[in-house]
Structure formats: structure tokens, C-alpha cells
Amino acid sequence: MTTIIKRNNWAIWRDVIFALFVREIRTSFNDKLGLAWAVVSPLSFIFILSFLRGRMSGADTHTIPTFEFMMYGMLFIQLFLDTFMNSSNSIKKNKALFAFRQVQPISSVLATALFYLLVKIAVYIIILIIMYFIGMDFRVDDPLTILVCGGCLWIISFSLGLTVAIIQCYIPEVAKVQTILVRPLFFISAVFFSLLDIPKEYWHYLDWNPILHSIELTRHAAYSSYSAEGVSEFYLFTTTLVMLFFSMSIYHISWKQAISR
Numbered sequence: 001m002t003t004i005i006k007r008n009n010w011a012i013w014r015d016v017i018f019a020l021f022v023r024e025i026r027t028s029f030n031d032k033l034g035l036a037w038a039v040v041s042p043l044s045f046i047f048i049l050s051f052l053r054g055r056m057s058g059a060d061t062h063t064i065p066t067f068e069f070m071m072y073g074m075l076f077i078q079l080f081l082d083t084f085m086n087s088s089n090s091i092k093k094n095k096a097l098f099a100f101r102q103v104q105p106i107s108s109v110l111a112t113a114l115f116y117l118l119v120k121i122a123v124y125i126i127i128l129i130i131m132y133f134i135g136m137d138f139r140v141d142d143p144l145t146i147l148v149c150g151g152c153l154w155i156i157s158f159s160l161g162l163t164v165a166i167i168q169c170y171i172p173e174v175a176k177v178q179t180i181l182v183r184p185l186f187f188i189s190a191v192f193f194s195l196l197d198i199p200k201e202y203w204h205y206l207d208w209n210p211i212l213h214s215i216e217l218t219r220h221a222a223y224s225s226y227s228a229e230g231v232s233e234f235y236l237f238t239t240t241l242v243m244l245f246f247s248m249s250i251y252h253i254s255w256k257q258a259i260s261r
Contacts, residue, residue: 016102020094020111027093042123046074053192062194063225067131068138072222073191075124076215079150080157081182082116087161088178091259092168098259105255109165113158120150138222145221152240153214159240159247166250169258190215195230203230210239 050070061069090112097103131138168174189211213231220228
């Protein structure tokens with residue numbers, strides 16, 4: 001007789017996310033370079049831009065080595081952009097799979113977001129290993145805060161990606177607009193600069209951006225001598241919770257109608 005294995009909803013959801021996670025790897029990196037390109041591409045980009053910034057500002061930037069200053073900025077903005085842009089397209093990309101009742105849109109978005117989170121963690125670890133073997137000094141004074149700030153930024157990017165993915169089901173043209181809107185984030189998120197480089201009277205034009213708070217707080221966590229003036233953990237946590245609640249509310253209300261369009 002055939003044995004029927006009963007699984008609870010959590011087990012089914014876990015297996016679906018894992019299957020979608022594997023599918024994301026195969027569809028995103030199906031060329032000769034494969035998965036290695038997901039690590040090599042951001043890694044080379046970080047090294048090149050860090051070298052250029054070092055040539056302009058010297059070995060240190062506001063008490064933190066210039067390479068690490070740029071590293072955290074580039075890693076975090078790449079984490080946000082890759083997670084947001086790919087998550088926002090995941091529902092449209094996997095729409096055919098929603099014919100199976102076990103596969104829900106949020107599983108697709110979550111699997112995509114988890115993939116890019118793990119890629120950036122791998123890049124960060126590889127950079128630290130390279131720095132260790134070539135004899136570069138580095139510090140991580142408060143690793144827990146770095147994890148929390150990175151987690152908050154990932155949740156924000158996931159929340160925005162989920163929201164835009166739902167909106168795209170109703171208004172496909174949103175995909176074109178979002179590409180234009182995210183481009184300025186490279187220049188207003190403290191990737192290449194610190195708030196200390198800008199006069200205080202202009203801070204209010206930038207400190208609404210939670211990405212900036214996440215990057216600056218992470219630099220301060222890595223080097224406690226780095227000033228965290230102008231940024232707030234409370235603001236980052238509050239923004240994260242509000243955006244997550246907002247995106248989950250929109251999803252709960254409209255996901256069935258969205259995928260049926």
C-alpha cells in the first residue's frame with residue numbers, strides 16, 4: 001500500500017519556499033559563470049569603487065578605513081536594490097506556478113529576497129577573509145548591531161518589493177517608473193559620503209531615508225569611533241515595522257485579485 005505522509009501548513013510552506021529558492025538560482029544564473037557571478041560581480045564593484053574613493057580621500061574617512069567605509073555603503077545599497085528590484089518582479093515571473101494551490105505569491109517574493117540576502121552575506125564574509133589574508137586591518141566592534149541594521153534594511157527592501165509586485169499586477173507600467181526612482185538612491189543614501197561631509201542645515205533633506213540610517217549605523221557599529229550623529233536606531237526600527245505592516249496589509253487584502261488579473 002502507498003503510504004500517505006501528512007504535512008502541516010508550515011512544512012508545506014517551507015518546502016515551497018525552498019523549491020522556489022532553488023528555481024531562482026537556476027533561472028538567474030544559468031550561464032557558464034553560474035552562481036559564482038552573483039558573488040564576483042558585487043565584490044569587484046566594491047573593490048573598484050573603494051580604490052577610487054581611497055585615491056581621493058586617503059586611507060581613512062572620518063576615523064574609519066576608506067575601504068571599509070565604502071564596503072558597508074556598497075554592500076547595503078546593493079542589498080537593498082537587488083532585493084527590491086528582483087522581489088518586485090517575482091510575482092510576474094512566477095505567475096504560472098500559482099495554479100498550484102500550495103504556491104502563493106508571498107512565497108515567491110520571500111524566496112527571491114532570501115536568495116539575495118544570502119548572496120550579500122557571502123560577499124561580506126569573502127571580503128573579510130580576503131582582508132585577513134592580505135593583512136588589512138579591520139574591526140567589527142558591535143557585530144550584533146551590524147546584523148540588526150542589515151536585517152532591517154532587508155525587511156524594508158522585501159516590504160517595498162512585495163508592495164510593488166502587487167501593484168504591478170494592476171499597473172504593469174510601474175516597473176518602468178521604479179527603475180527611474182531608485183537611481184538617485186546611490187547618491188542620497190550615504191554610500192559615497194557621510195552626513196559629516198554635509199552641513200547640518202541640509203541634513204533634513206537626507207535623513208528621511210532609512211537606507212542612510214542603516215549604512216551610517218553599521219559604520220558606527222564596525223568602528224565605534226565613527227560618529228553616528230544625525231541617525232537613529234529608533235527611526236530605522238520604526239520605519240521597518242511600519243513598512244512591513246503596510247506591505248503585509250496590502251498583500252492580505254489584494255493578493256487573490258492580483259494574481260487573477
